[in-house]
Amino acid sequence: MLSMRSVIGVIGGAMLAMGAAQAEYDIPKVTDIDEVTRGEGKSIVDSACIRCHGAGVMGAQGKGAPGWQHLVDARGFETLTRNVIRGRGAMPARGGVSDASDAQIAAAVRYFLETSDVDLEAVEH
Ligand code: HEC
Numbered sequence: 001m002l003s004m005r006s007v008i009g010v011i012g013g014a015m016l017a018m019g020a021a022q023a024e025y026d027i028p029k030v031t032d033i034d035e036v037t038r039g040e041g042k043s044i045v046d047s048a049c050i051r052c053h054g055a056g057v058m059g060a061q062g063k064g065a066p067g068w069q070h071l072v073d074a075r076g077f078e079t080l081t082r083n084v085i086r087g088r089g090a091m092p093a094r095g096g097v098s099d100a101s102d103a104q105i106a107a108a109v110r111y112f113l114e115t116s117d118v119d120l121e122a123v124e125h
Helices: 003-023 035-053 068-077 077-086 102-114
Strands: none
Touching: 035 068, 035 102, 077 102
């Protein structure tokens, strides 16, 4: 039978593992997103992200707004993607698409930026 101490040890270990899993996302490089995932990203943008970012409601920048290039230059693709995964301000985690994978959200961010006239060629991070 497990002693109380080892039970606490197991629970503590699981909590540490969960903390680590939350901190680490599986975000691909912007150039490493395959065609299939890019298609899924487009669907996510068209069905979900556009609700706020289409016209630009609740403080969300609209698609094609000039501020996007600035954000990419300042924060980089990975940080922007992480902020979408975590949620930021009025934006819910994963833009509300809770079952989307990290790679699918990255693909959505990529598609969104590409169609907002952001130069992703220059983005290395
Ligand atoms: C409910 C409205 C809403 C939805 C849906 C939404 N967003 Fe946002 N988004 C926002 C708001 C508001 C901000 C500004 C957050 C802030 O900085 O306070 C934002 C910010 C962002 C940013 C900038 C993050 C940063 O680091 O400043 C990106 C990129 C983004 N959204 C992409 C997406 C993508 C991709 C989706 C779909 C998966 C999505 N958003 C869905 C409201 C939304």
